[in-house]
Amino acid sequence: MMSRLVSFSVALAIATIFSSCGHLPPKKTAAPEAPSFAPVSVESLSFDDDLSAESFIAAVDESLEALARKKQGAEFSFGERTVSTAQIAESLSRLREIFAGEPDPAKRRRMIIEEFDAYARSETGGATGITGYYQPLLKASRAKSDDFKWPIYRAPDDLVTADLGLFHADLKGRKVTGRVESKKLVPYHDRAAIDGAGALAGKGLEIAWVADQFDLFILHVQGSGVVEFEDGTRTYVNYAAVNGHAYRSVGRILVENGEIPQEAQSINAIKKWLDAHPDKVAWLLGQNKSYVFFRDMSDGPFGSTGAKLVPGRSAAFDPAFFPEGGAAWMIVNLPEIADGQVTGFRKTARFVFNHDRGGAIKGPGRADLFVGQGRGAAEIAGYMKQDGAVIFLVKKRGQTGERH
DSSP: OHHHHHHHHHHHHHHHHHHTTTSOOOOOOOOOOOOOEEEEOGGGOOOOOOSOHHHHHHHHHHHHHHHHTSOTTOEEEETTEEEEHHHHHHHHHHHHHHHHHOOOHHHHHHHHHHHEEEEEETTTTTEEEEEEEEEOEEEEESSOOSSOOEEEEBOOTTOEEEEGGGTOGGGTTOEEEEEEETTEEEEOOOHIIIIISOTTTTSSOEEEEESOHHHHHHHHHHSEEEEEETTSOEEEEEEEEEOSOOOOOHHHHHHHTTSSOGGGOSHHHHHHHHHHOGGGHHHHHHTOOOOEEEEEESSOOBOTTSOBOOTTTEEEOOTTTSOTTOEEEEEEEEEEEETTEEEEEEEEEEEEEEEEOOTTOOSTTEEEEEEEEHHHHHHHHHHOEEEEEEEEEEEOTTSSSOOO
């Protein structure tokens, strides 16, 4: 009953937005052209892969299960070619057969060359900004105390998302998230209101309490984590919802303010700056008004597609440009770290899968590679900010159930 009342209130709110102007929204100006994708010569690609076939198969299986839950009518364009969700699934199934049945990398490469087309961004030659993310492990308590005072929240009942396309065709694909107040849809509480002013305190939404505010912030950035309670038991916390405010990089704010150099921007650099300026923690973190809510689970981590993330194989892309669950071949320089310091970078090539999305992963020129759990993964992710290549693979024309 409550959900129906909320939905009705949202409808009133949207109607108010339109009627207050006395007319429907003006016609949208032409959106910028989507980036073009061009075929890449598969003969020029080595299709090297530095990880195990077992991890490849595990990641493919997660993609296939996620696609089985997805509406089959979705289509994506790679240059002049349009492919469907079903064709993405066919391509994944064939890749799985190749990796499961052929251990020789040279023979696998020949099969992929003969059976697959490759596509990259034509305007940049496939160049993509690649970062890394991980699953943090946080010490936690089930009750608030002087040592554990920062809550991990479940999604609140008054958080609502409206699909604007239901109200006007020009707004198709656009959504707005907020809360209903006096029959009007207003922005949801931001980070400062929630963590600073206690906007959600006392509502029974707390999953756990953690000791450090920046650790909580990093959990929000990463989107999932593991909390370990004082008795040694653990639970997974996974992304459930976001408050609708735009993500803003606090590292970029420090760079713009001259606090850290551009080339040193990393999670580690932000942490060091905050340790040196404890009186500015709330101010800096509050500049990112986006706030993530979680659900506690017995397993994880899971990406936005519902796929269980596979370290080194799962990646986040913007689903507006890349097919969810799709396979890509990635070339990236991974940091080599000793005693918490980068000692160099190692050129790496491997197959990855579009299992996730992220607040900062917008547009066709970004990718975020899931690198695992714990401190070692945190160090790698903290120093990952490299230009690399991402090349998506689809079975050749005539080898899928494709329209011509």
